[in-house]
Amino acid sequence: MRPQPLICVTDVQASSGWYQTLLGCRSGHGGAEYERLMVQDELILQLHAWDVDHHHGAMGDPEAKPYGNGVLLWFEVDDFDAAMDRVKDLDPPVTLPRHRNPPEGGGGPNHWECWIRDPDGYTVVIASPDGSAG
Numbered sequence: 001m002r003p004q005p006l007i008c009v010t011d012v013q014a015s016s017g018w019y020q021t022l023l024g025c026r027s028g029h030g031g032a033e034y035e036r037l038m039v040q041d042e043l044i045l046q047l048h049a050w051d052v053d054h055h056h057g058a059m060g061d062p063e064a065k066p067y068g069n070g071v072l073l074w075f076e077v078d079d080f081d082a083a084m085d086r087v088k089d090l091d092p093p094v095t096l097p098r099h100r101n102p103p104e105g106g107g108g109p110n111h112w113e114c115w116i117r118d119p120d121g122y123t124v125v126i127a128s129p130d131g132s133a134g
Contacts, residue, residue: 006046007068008060009120015047018119022086022126023075045073068122072115080112080128087126093117100133110134 009015016027016035025044028036033054035047050062077083084098096115102108112128 002043004043004046005073006048006059007073007120007122008050008062009047009118010050010062011119012047012049015119018090019045019047021090022083022124023077024082024086044075065121067120072123072125073118074125074127076111076127076129078129080126080132083126084114087114087116090116092119092124095123101127 012032012035013030016030016037019037020026023037023039023044025037025039028038028043033049033052036043037045037047048059050060053059087094094114094116096113098112098114101111101113109127109130110133111130112133114126116124116126118124
């Protein structure tokens with residue numbers, strides 16, 4: 001099984017550039033209506049314009065906000081420090097700055113996280129691999 005999350009966005013091309021910068025991924029489709037973001041040959045995220053129904057009809061209500069309420073787009077990255085440099089370059093709203101999960105002691109994933117908001121307000125979590133926080 002391979003997850004293939006799709007989110008609706010207000011500007012597919014702008015969001016594509018933002019996610020490519022953040023995640024070091026590449027476009028696998030391109031265009032103003034739909035995008036497939038790839039790492040090597042693996043699809044990691046799909047972006048779709050709110051106002052385009054293609055053959056499947058509307059995918060959501062663009063008036064219902066906040067977008068993604070209760071959903072976090074969670075990405076484990078191999079080089080967390082480099083990702084934090086990219087976060088700094090993008091200067092997004094930060095929900096939770098860099099922190100260890102759990103904050104102290106054993107158990108849990110024992111990794112680093114940073115929670116930010118994308119251009120549409122979706123919560124995006126960047127995390128280091130489990131066990132990497134020491």
